Amino acid sequence: MTINSKIQNINCCDHIARRVGDIAPSGIRKFFDLLASMDGVISLGIGEPDYPTPYHIREAAISSIENGYTMYTPNSGIPELRQELSKHLKNTYNLDYADSQILITVGVSEAMDLAARALVNPGDEVLIPDPCYVSYSPCVVLAGGVPVMIPTCEEERFEISAEKIEPLITEKTKALLIGYPANPTGTIMPREKLEEIVKLANQHGLIIISDEIYSRLVYDCEHTCIATLPGAYENTVFLGGFSKAYAMTGWRIGYAVGPASIIAAMTKIHQYTIMSVPTMSQVAAVEALRNGETSAAEMVADYNRRRLVMVKGLCDIGLSCFKPQGAFYAFPSIKNTGMTSEDFAHNLLMEEKVAVVPGNAFGRCGEGYVRCCYATSLKELYEALERMERFLKKRGASQAATFQV
Template sequence: MRNPLNNKVVNIQPSGIRKFFDIVSEMKDAISLGVGEPDFDTPWHIREEGIYSLEKGKTFYTSNSGLVELRKEICNYLYRRCNLTYDYRHDVLVTVGGSEAIDAALRAMIDEGDEVLIPQPSYVSYLPCVLLADGKPVIIELKHENNFKLTKQELLDSITDKTKILVLPFPNNPTGAIMTEEELKEIAEVIIEKDLFVLSDEIYSELTYGTKHVSIASLPGMKERTIVINGFSKSYAMTGWRLGYAAGPKEIIEQMTKIHQFAIMCAPTTSQYAAVEALRAGDPDVEMMRDDYDKRRRYVVNALQEMGLECFEPFGAFYVFPCIKSLGMTSDEFANALLQEEKVAVVPGTAFGDCGEGFLRISYAYSIENLKEALGRMARFVKKHR
């Protein structure tokens, strides 16, 4: 019998995040700090708008690009938050989560053999999406001593005559690192000089602490070179609604829309109506959740430092990335032993790239009560194995 499978797909490894999530879901009394999902319910007024759209029978396909009202609100949002001006008719595509936007952008832009620079540690989808688009992923290993930020020299050292795209994953999952405006300016200089494009994943843009998010697309000469990826899952606690978007140059968005048209048709209609309400009236909800995450962030960083684990202070997203090298265990060994001995699930840093070895991702998108219990168990584990 002929092999029915695509070898390119077979050779892609499953997500290292889901492995621990699946284990902990079947373990009694286990606490997971592994999944990057807000513990808040979607704010009621946003849910209500979704419910109302169903009650009014608004259950038909929208345009491939998304509801006009939603695309207008996305443009309004990007202008007031990032000082970016887009045309809702041509420059915005509403997608099934930010992940679809990443996939469609890479497929629309990559020719076979094009090199895509991926700073790691970073979100697990970038590398497989590049491979599925027949591109060549080139990993830039970010360094702990730089707080896992991308430097100008690291970028320059990775560019060849085949480089086409830089993935810019900030605020970062899993490290919580951000890039300041001055740091982004140095990156933008290289992008323009080398005639590259940027896929800027800004899904955590609303979750920064003590500093306002800056989009690289807002810097001079960068808007025409950047696809901005964002969505509603993290900022508005709308993970299950599966809604994201891309904004960028018309010629790229047109090709992304073609892919979206044939693969998806349109994003869920109910979710789109809810998202209009989120953008129009959701700022207070975002602020409330961000303030709560900030309290948890400070608690978790302090708790880890009290355990004697080195942990730089994250200023974005809802993750910390402590170093566990002092215990003489690999990331996998630590995570597996912690789960078996103390029933606490964290994600090995290697799930986000080989340079994540010796680190763990801990999500603080959980209640303080759960964090206290889980970190108490973890402190006991660290003391036992030190």
């Protein structure tokens, strides 16, 4: 048998590990592959700032390249960045993180994967809100764990609570993986509810993995950093990033801070799989932390203007929508159209060239909703709303809906 005929006899699909084969591709990507082939689409789909990274941050990276700063860095990140981050967390939240408690990662994405892999043994259960960011469940599954979903609903502003979580805890429960402000709903959690959840986690010896990537994007309220709550610091792995606050999605940089033992375990995986985050991204992140606040504040003020237009606009055309207080997403109900969220998103894209993400991409409780990212220009938002109204009118579903505050 020749080598070639041997190769032809292999069915590669049979060789894919079951835990990978069983995971569905992201429901977001499916739509973006489709819209990439179309012209004239207004995208309310991808969750990323429409701004380029502020120039002074780009300039810092350019000069690091010009100065030949192009080698591997220490696994945990360059000392300047770890020091600057430690200062930032102290100034923002009055939290003390020593060098051994800080790891610079390839975005919150890598940090989340590392946290799951460092903590989860085969069969361990991890509690996750439903709906939630598309990566949470796959991360747990890829680490050999079992995601256990905490159902939420619009009537309760998609908030979780200790009462909802307690009955789901078993002797296999290892951790809670949560993220507020939330993607896809824009929910922020009231401080008191988070305090109750921390208390419950402590009673059951659970680790909290808290994805706070949208912490800088809150409106009319303050962000509650979970690690600041009584009893939380010792058992919280706090994940943060640069992608959203400083419009740095393409730089692929974020961080994990938390108990030294967990950060050391995460660093071990990072060391063998990633080695270190791109050097120029780390230099850019130092500049973002030192001098990026003015630009961040301007972008947040702009997102806030768009948020108000988006939510009111959606309600005016007949899609009820609670008023999100964080991130840059609105999550209107499309239940009155009688369509599934996938049909709604598909038909809207085909008929009116507006891209939104079906809510079921974020979990079962997301069915009946679509995610609209308002990080796009006001001009495009108004145009998208007009197109959506036309789409709804054709189906007799454009009565103004309740505006929930």
